[in-house]
Amino acid sequence: MACRGTGVDVNPSYPYDPDLHEPGSVAAKGSCSQHGQDSAERGTCTGEPVVSFQDRHGRWQSGCSLALEQLVDRGEIQPLGQGA
Numbered sequence: 001m002a003c004r005g006t007g008v009d010v011n012p013s014y015p016y017d018p019d020l021h022e023p024g025s026v027a028a029k030g031s032c033s034q035h036g037q038d039s040a041e042r043g044t045c046t047g048e049p050v051v052s053f054q055d056r057h058g059r060w061q062s063g064c065s066l067a068l069e070q071l072v073d074r075g076e077i078q079p080l081g082q083g084a
């Protein structure tokens with residue numbers, strides 16, 4: 001319904017909020033779940049989440065500033081502060 005007709009699903013992003021995440025999950029503990037699952041990119045991860053978002057499966061994930069950049073780049077989520 002909020003579709004802009006591009007044919008691509010772009011999820012909204014929110015300032016990181018541990019309350020959005022499942023208790024006990026990586027994200028709820030204040031870590032970057034985006035890179036926590038991807039050891040190949042861990043070297044560049046700041047580990048400090050700045051964004052909360054739902055992935056394409058509808059699961060809440062947290063991302064550091066680098067993850068935010070990458071996800072926006074890939075068109076998976078909106079830049080922070082848009083659509084709020």
Ligand SMILES: [Zn+2]
Nearest residue numbers: 032035045064
């Ligand atoms: Zn990260």
